[in-house]
Amino acid sequence: MQITRQADYAVRAVLHLAQLKNGDRAATSVVAKEQHIPPSFLAKIISQLSIAGLLHTSRGARGGVTLARDPKDITLLEVIEAIDGPIQLNECVGDEGVCTFDKDCPIKSVWCTAQDELVARLKRTDFGQLLGNVSN
Numbered sequence: 001m002q003i004t005r006q007a008d009y010a011v012r013a014v015l016h017l018a019q020l021k022n023g024d025r026a027a028t029s030v031v032a033k034e035q036h037i038p039p040s041f042l043a044k045i046i047s048q049l050s051i052a053g054l055l056h057t058s059r060g061a062r063g064g065v066t067l068a069r070d071p072k073d074i075t076l077l078e079v080i081e082a083i084d085g086p087i088q089l090n091e092c093v094g095d096e097g098v099c100t101f102d103k104d105c106p107i108k109s110v111w112c113t114a115q116d117e118l119v120a121r122l123k124r125t126d127f128g129q130l131l132g133n134v135s136n
Helices: 005-018 029-035 041-053 076-085 109-123 127-131
Strands: 055-058 064-069
Touching: 005 029, 005 041, 005 064, 005 076, 005 127, 029 041, 029 064, 041 055, 041 076, 055 109
Parallel strands: none
Antiparallel strands: 055 064
16 A cells, blocks of 8 residues: 555645744745645645645735644644545455455455554654654
8 A cells, every 4th residue: 555645745745834833834835845746736735635624724925824733633644534535455444345255355354454553553643743753
C-alpha cells in the first residue's frame, strides 16, 4: 500500500503550517515553493483540507492559509483521509460479499488486523508530535 502523492503533499503542507508561530498565515506560494509542491496541485489540496475543517483560508493582501486547530489536535489519519478517503488495504476489508472466498478466506483476518493497526497508528500520531521530529 502506498498513499497518493497528493496525500503526501497534504501532510507536508500541514506540517509546514504547524511550524508557524502563533497560528501565523502562510501564502500558498511560499508553502508550494518550500515544500516542492506544484502550486496548482497545492491549491486543490488546500481546498480539500479546508472543506475537511483542517485549514482556514483567506484571500487578499493579508490572506493565506493557517491551521484550523492546534497541531496536537490534527492527526495524520485525518489529513490522509481528507485527501485519499478511508484507508482500505483490500476491498474485502469492511465489504462483505466482495470476495468469492469471503468467510472461508484465511487471509482476510490478516488484512483486517493490518488495517486496524495502521489506522490506529495514524490516529495516534498528531502534528504536535511530528513537530518534535522536525530539525530546524
